[in-house]
Amino acid sequence: MQTLGYILRRLIYGVILMFFVVVLNFILIRLAPGDPAEVIAGDMGGITKELLAEIRAQYGLDQPMTTQLWIYLHQIATGNLGVSYYFDQPVSKLIGSRVGATILLVLAAQVLSILLGVVMGVFSARKPNGPVSAIVSVISTVGYALPVFWTGIMLIILFASWIPVFPVEGMVSARHAATGWLSYGWDVARHLFLPAFTLAIIFLAQYARLSRASMIDVLGADYVRTARAKGVPEMRVIFKHALRNAILPILTVAGLQFGNLISGALLVETVFNWPGMGTLAFDSILRRDYPTVLGILIIGSAMVVVANIVTDLGYRLADPRIRTTGGRR
Amino acid sequence: MAALLEVTDLKVEFSTRYGDVTALDGVSFSLDEGETLGVVGESGCGKSITALAVMGLIPAPPGRISAGSIRFQGEELVGAREGRLRRLRGRDIGMIFQEPMTSLNPVFRVGDQIAEAILLHQDVSRTEAAKRAIELMKTVGIPEPASRARAYPHELSGGMRQRVMIAMAISCRPKVLIADEPTTALDVTVQAQIFDLMRQIQEDYGVAIIMITHDMGAIAEMADRVAVMYAGRMIEEGRADAILDHAGHPYTQGLIACIPALDPEVAAADRPPPLAEIPGIVPPLHLLGKGCAFAARCDRAFAACTDMPALKGGPHAVACHAHEPQQQPTAGGA
Numbered sequence: 001m002q003t004l005g006y007i008l009r010r011l012i013y014g015v016i017l018m019f020f021v022v023v024l025n026f027i028l029i030r031l032a033p034g035d036p037a038e039v040i041a042g043d044m045g046g047i048t049k050e051l052l053a054e055i056r057a058q059y060g061l062d063q064p065m066t067t068q069l070w071i072y073l074h075q076i077a078t079g080n081l082g083v084s085y086y087f088d089q090p091v092s093k094l095i096g097s098r099v100g101a102t103i104l105l106v107l108a109a110q111v112l113s114i115l116l117g118v119v120m121g122v123f124s125a126r127k128p129n130g131p132v133s134a135i136v137s138v139i140s141t142v143g144y145a146l147p148v149f150w151t152g153i154m155l156i157i158l159f160a161s162w163i164p165v166f167p168v169e170g171m172v173s174a175r176h177a178a179t180g181w182l183s184y185g186w187d188v189a190r191h192l193f194l195p196a197f198t199l200a201i202i203f204l205a206q207y208a209r210l211s212r213a214s215m216i217d218v219l220g221a222d223y224v225r226t227a228r229a230k231g232v233p234e235m236r237v238i239f240k241h242a243l244r245n246a247i248l249p250i251l252t253v254a255g256l257q258f259g260n261l262i263s264g265a266l267l268v269e270t271v272f273n274w275p276g277m278g279t280l281a282f283d284s285i286l287r288r289d290y291p292t293v294l295g296i297l298i299i300g301s302a303m304v305v306v307a308n309i310v311t312d313l314g315y316r317l318a319d320p321r322i323r324t325t326g327g328r329r
Numbered sequence: 330m331a332a333l334l335e336v337t338d339l340k341v342e343f344s345t346r347y348g349d350v351t352a353l354d355g356v357s358f359s360l361d362e363g364e365t366l367g368v369v370g371e372s373g374c375g376k377s378i379t380a381l382a383v384m385g386l387i388p389a390p391p392g393r394i395s396a397g398s399i400r401f402q403g404e405e406l407v408g409a410r411e412g413r414l415r416r417l418r419g420r421d422i423g424m425i426f427q428e429p430m431t432s433l434n435p436v437f438r439v440g441d442q443i444a445e446a447i448l449l450h451q452d453v454s455r456t457e458a459a460k461r462a463i464e465l466m467k468t469v470g471i472p473e474p475a476s477r478a479r480a481y482p483h484e485l486s487g488g489m490r491q492r493v494m495i496a497m498a499i500s501c502r503p504k505v506l507i508a509d510e511p512t513t514a515l516d517v518t519v520q521a522q523i524f525d526l527m528r529q530i531q532e533d534y535g536v537a538i539i540m541i542t543h544d545m546g547a548i549a550e551m552a553d554r555v556a557v558m559y560a561g562r563m564i565e566e567g568r569a570d571a572i573l574d575h576a577g578h579p580y581t582q583g584l585i586a587c588i589p590a591l592d593p594e595v596a597a598a599d600r601p602p603p604l605a606e607i608p609g610i611v612p613p614l615h616l617l618g619k620g621c622a623f624a625a626r627c628d629r630a631f632a633a634c635t636d637m638p639a640l641k642g643g644p645h646a647v648a649c650h651a652h653e654p655q656q657q658p659t660a661g662g663a
């Protein structure tokens with residue numbers, strides 16, 4: 001019950017947050033130079049003053065900005081994200097066909113970076129001054145410093161020409177006829193590896209450093225000594241008694257990183273031609289396709305809000321001290 | 330008959346930034362079945378290190394046992410394989426720690442933490458282990474053990490947590506129970522309850538207890554024999570009543586003087602200052618010289634104290650140049 005009320009409260013905060021996201025971005029994107037009417041007219045072949053005026057009137061771009069915003073907010077409140085200027089299709093449909101790919105990429109990168117980061121952190125925490133620890137520190141510092149697009153391009157070069165084990169572009173092979181559920185999944189997974197790994201590298205560094213520090217701290221705790229004193233084998237001391245406690249700060253950071261992951265995903269998608277929201281966002285910005293850009297921003301922030309709520313719930317599950325006393329299960 | 334636990338000339342060193350420091354030097358004691366040995370001294374004397382050495386839990390690096398032997402039921406534990414030590418820990422030698430607040434894992438239910446100790450050392454099913462955990466919680470005096478077993482440590486009081494720790498430590502009916510300041514973090518009424526519980530467990534289980542404390546009052550209450558430690562060495566050893574009545578070492582005498590007198594007549598007649606103290610602190614281990622480590626704080630120190638005094642004398646042994654064994658009223662005390 002407590003948890004339900006908590007989720008409700010967080011959802012209300014989320015809606016308020018998204019309202020500001022919409023208003024702010026609506027204004028910002030119109031402050032940027034460029035005019036969608038010109039882009040549309042250009043595509044129709046030949047720009048005349050009359051045509052421009054007609055297009056503006058048709059799309060409501062001749063209205064004052066406050067009126068436009070008011071209409072847009074009304075639309076969104078009814079769940080309508082508008083129609084793309086460029087594709088002449090509902091934005092919800094455009095995003096709907098791509099959001100899955102982005103979520104897949106973001107989750108894969110998140111899982112990969114947490115898993116690898118925690119393993120690296122745990123092993124370097126066992127001997128904080130040992131060689132493993134030094135190697136982990138170097139890897140994580142370098143990984144953190146590398147820009148995603150550069151890492152991505154380097155990986156493409158590496159895997160395209162030297163060791164061609166992973167496809168470097170797209171999400172499914174063109175030649176690969178869908179022969180079955182399993183082989184389709186395998187094909188997507190192979191395509192997913194490089195973009196997810198590229199995106200994971202930056203975050204990996206942070207998780208490795210964090211889990212190293214957290215683990216060193218926890219390994220010195222009294223309850224770890226208690227576990228050893230009752231004869232728990234060392235590996236179980238580390239992975240059951242210590243890690244379960246050391247993971248808590250990592251969960252917190254993982255939740256906060258979701259926003260960064262999504263914006264990082266937009267870049268990575270462009271590099272690897274991954275058919276997610278990133279490529280759509282990039283093209284739509286160039287085309288001044290306001291409804292599509294705003295739609296992507298709204299869906300993106302909704303994803304962040306949901307991710308944060310999920311993180312908090314996970315935190316409650318992992319740490320009984322946060323659950324209230326007397327709560328069952 | 331050989332003693333249950335026999336520690337001989339134990340030396341433990343730690344590498345620190347001041348170089349190698351000797352945390353324990355020439356510590357010897359023995360423990361018979363069913364008896365209680367009190368190990369006394371101020372913080373930093375090496376009491377806890379002694380306990381950890383017996384458990385094979387000296388953090389290495391930086392620490393190491395550099396000399397001596399620890400024999401449990403005749404088996405040498407110094408240099409024994411980790412797997413062997415692990416099977417002894419929790420099964421034959423249980424341990425209770427000072428801080429019940431932090432000694433239990435905050436993310437696991439207390440019943441499961443007790444059951445884990447049982448599952449590690451005995452061939453029983455999970456259900457059976459859980460059942461035994463609840464029985465143990467009942468044994469150590471936890472009311473409503475079945476529902477408390479499902480509680481997390483933060484939902485229990487300090488005294489309850491220490492009872493859980495005791496339940497965990499005795500879950501496999503160990504032969505030795507090491508209690509490292511088991512009541513320091515608890516308030517006085519709870520302290521008395523925990524002492525009662527430990528005595529009762531000793532009676533029922535026949536377990537030998539090593540009771541580590543800085544509180545001479547606790548020794549008077551619990552111990553059959555006493556070992557007094559100072560700066561990593563044993564400076565006095567003997568029967569508890571002998572030491573309490575005729576302490577030989579000035580340090581032990583100081584510790585005994587620190588027991589607050591609760592009896593108003595005694596307080597008025599025998600000990601005019603209500604609270605005594607030993608001036609100064611235990612010297613840092615890296616600053617220890619060749620002589621008696623207590624000399625700087627001792628009002629009886631003289632020229633000979635620049636040499637390390639040996640622990641000598643019959644069943645009541647004292648390491649002090651100023652102490653003359655023949656001055657003891659009855660040789661061997663009591």
